[in-house]
Amino acid sequence: MIFDIAVIGILIFWLNKSGEKRLRIKTYKDEIDDFRLWTSEEAAFRTVGNIKRLNRNKIYELNLVDCFLAKTNLNYAILEESNLNNANLSHSKLIECNLKNARLNQTNLEFANLNQAKLYSAYASGANFKDSFLIKANFEKAFLIKADFSNAHMMETNLNGSYLNGAIFDNANLYKADLRNTIGLTVDQFEKVKTLYQAQLDEEFKSLILKEYPHLLRG
Numbered sequence: 001m002i003f004d005i006a007v008i009g010i011l012i013f014w015l016n017k018s019g020e021k022r023l024r025i026k027t028y029k030d031e032i033d034d035f036r037l038w039t040s041e042e043a044a045f046r047t048v049g050n051i052k053r054l055n056r057n058k059i060y061e062l063n064l065v066d067c068f069l070a071k072t073n074l075n076y077a078i079l080e081e082s083n084l085n086n087a088n089l090s091h092s093k094l095i096e097c098n099l100k101n102a103r104l105n106q107t108n109l110e111f112a113n114l115n116q117a118k119l120y121s122a123y124a125s126g127a128n129f130k131d132s133f134l135i136k137a138n139f140e141k142a143f144l145i146k147a148d149f150s151n152a153h154m155m156e157t158n159l160n161g162s163y164l165n166g167a168i169f170d171n172a173n174l175y176k177a178d179l180r181n182t183i184g185l186t187v188d189q190f191e192k193v194k195t196l197y198q199a200q201l202d203e204e205f206k207s208l209i210l211k212e213y214p215h216l217l218r219g
Helices: 002-035 041-056 203-212
Strands: none
Touching: 002 041
């Protein structure tokens, strides 16, 4: 009887704790919804606080559509498969942030630091990466149609197998970038690139670059 009572007590304790955890998670998500579309410093930092609390509870797939997150610190955050469409992350820190399979369509990442961020198979069509830091960022197989990388720091960025139709690279630094197997990329998109020195290119594409813009491959 004592053993049965102990088991029942443990079960009740576990159910209470589980219920409290679900309630906390719901509260964090509700607060994100409350601050959605607010363009204030308070909204940004309150939303980031909730993102980090959800991460601590192993919740990574979040709805951050239209959220204002400018000038915040999301270094090492896990946002895998999250939806950040139309979010404002300008001037934010996202070093080594996990954004695999995330949605970043029309997202503002101007002046953001995404060094070593994981963006494998991310959907970032029309995203604004102007003046951003993307050193060693992984965009492998990402959808970057009409994304703007003007003035971006893309040294050793992995773009292997990504979709780059209409993407803008004006004055971008693509030193040692991996541009193999890309889809929709044309030579004309590199007309105003800062450098392609030691970039990894498919042989056919490299031949076209040597013909049209040979200075880009020189150190």
